[in-house]
Amino acid sequence: MDRRKALKNIGTGFGVIAVTPTVVSLFQSCQSAPSYAPAYFSSADFDKISQLMELIIPPTDIPGAIELKLPEFTDGYIAAVWDKERQASFAEGWNAFLSASAEISGKGVNQMNASDWDAVLAKYLKPGSEISDAEKPAAAFASQLRSLTVNAFKTNEFIGENVLAYAPVPGEQRGCVDLMEATGGKAWSL
């Protein structure tokens, strides 16, 4: 079954907010990802970025970053939307982040596992860490990667149509309403 079509059907069949285990397994069953050739990152960097994004958006009762193909989205986004200058400054931040990661883990970056990356993100993204001036570029990169991940998450069809409150044709406008009554506490996706 075509994945897009499957997801569209989920959207109409199950309502806008609830995601049942059936939905998730249907989603998973349609995954037939051939290996992805990154447009911006090198293959080695893409693997690392994917691990980092999976830590930022891990699988819960809804799929995580890798299953949602957020790394693929982000790679394509940087390649197609950003100009060379912005790409270059991002690359600089990435290099700073890799150097800092090697220092924190005491390993070569190619040897780092998920818990090593987790420790790096904890240092740069959790509140309360002391960040030295030398580490600021690495910390700034971590924030930027988090923003890119959130953007990919919110631009994702499955999330937009099934997890967030999806109303393509609202039909009416009410200025000030109760959040729980309007969307059950979720943000509008559009």
Place this chain on the structure above:
Amino acid sequence: MEINYDAIVVGTGVSGGWAAKELCENGLKTLVLERGRMLKHIEDYTTMNDDPWDYKHGDVITEEIRKQQPKQSRTGYVNSESSKHLFVNDLKHPYSETKPFNWIRGYHVGGRSLTWGRQSYRLTDFDFEANAKDGISIDWPIRYKDLAPWYHHVEEHIGVSGENLGLPQFPDGNYLKPMELNCAEDIFKGAINSKYNDRVVTIGRVAHITEGTKPGAGRINCQYRNRCRRGCPFGSYFSSNSSTLPMAEATGNMTLRPNSVVHEVIYDAATKRASGVRVIDAETKEVFEFNAKVIFLCASAIASTSILMQSKSDRFPNGMGNDSGELGHNLMDHHFQVGAQGSVEGLQDKYFTGRRPNGVYIPRFRNIGGATDQKDFVRGYGYQGGGGRGGWSSSVAELGYGAGFKEAITQPGDWSMGLTGFGETLPYHDNKMTLDYNNLDEWGLPTVNFDAGIKENEFNMRKDMMQQAAEMLEVAGVKNIRTYDAPYILGNGIHEMGTARMGRDRKTSVLNKHNQIHDVPNVYVTDGAAMTSAGNVNPSLTYMALTARAANHAVEELKKMNL
């Protein structure tokens, strides 16, 4: 095809659509010429139902779009994946800049009526009398009373929603029920009303149907999708495609010819009238002439002026109607992109439904007499703005990353409130457009050069616009207020105007009080080119009212055999 008509209308945007409707409904056989492609209501709104994830990278401006539309892309808010087809390819339609100018164009039937901001306000006598009172530039040849019935007529047909306030500087209109303020805006409104005597907060007056229906191609109530600038399948906001052109078509009197690049109005020295227009077919490059008793230039300020500049004859060696030397001068826009924003605390259990295609408005409160008069600048500004609940807040960032963070970003973020000032730009003679005959376009026609920018009065006004925005937000209890003054470039307001201005004296203006060229009375210019001063409100409604008034004048003059 038939070459003789009663009337020719050049352009199909807000002005051209209105000229077509009024002329056709009055029984004139009318040829409507559009330089761009055909674009049919609904059928050709190719992106109207797209979600952001229907595009590989979301609904953004990609590098590929920037390559084709380097100038259209400069504003950042004009084109994207969902709307790029409604703006010109800058490589195909080049212009040059002595000073930076963002000339945003859409070449297709409907023009920018498809992508406009839909904010619809009336000018007032504060505006029509301003030049005379300040001793700046020249006096408008009309006053509010001349245009008021035409504003009413236009509003009745297009449908404008809003709230009447009874303010002299912000006249009441013929409005459909207003859209609703959201919770943050409602609190802001209450605070401003209680703490200022001279300022009010109201919902934007916007050309959307909020109740009932309007004539045209089956226009119904706004569905609050906020996808207006891709074309609306419900016809809920006003566009030529959904409203005026179908009404013109229904009379059986309209012939619409797309791909028709008008570049010259032909002058007949014997009759001292224009006899017709010269047209190049955009696709085949064939040249045609069409004749008519009356010609309406509604191609937008820059394009209509460019056509007049190219219309040279022994009588008008410097371009038709240019005895005064003012043609192409006094180029104006509205300057904006200055204001303040901040976060609104609380209201965590409140939200809204529908994507309201509109914001709040604060009418002008400067230089309208007494204590409101300023020493550092003349004229005034209004604010457009709004409250919202989006993004992810600092409290979400505290969660860092991981499962808790992921859950938090599925919920609405904090409330915010922002205000952007929209100010009047004065008509400066040296703010001008000219034609460059050394750089021709694909059709062998001269390209436009811009040499214009804002000056001291606008810069001083901007300081006040920023300061007052921050002060009002602060008074209303908004936190983390950040002010901004983005580098504004003339043209960013997409309100180009003034380059063939109306006036009382043929020595200092191009058009008379009926929008006729002073010495060629069967040529009317009724788009932004006609504006003698800019006022501070969005101008499209005024162009429509001027057009409807001029078209009915032309019909009367034809009956009297005066044209």
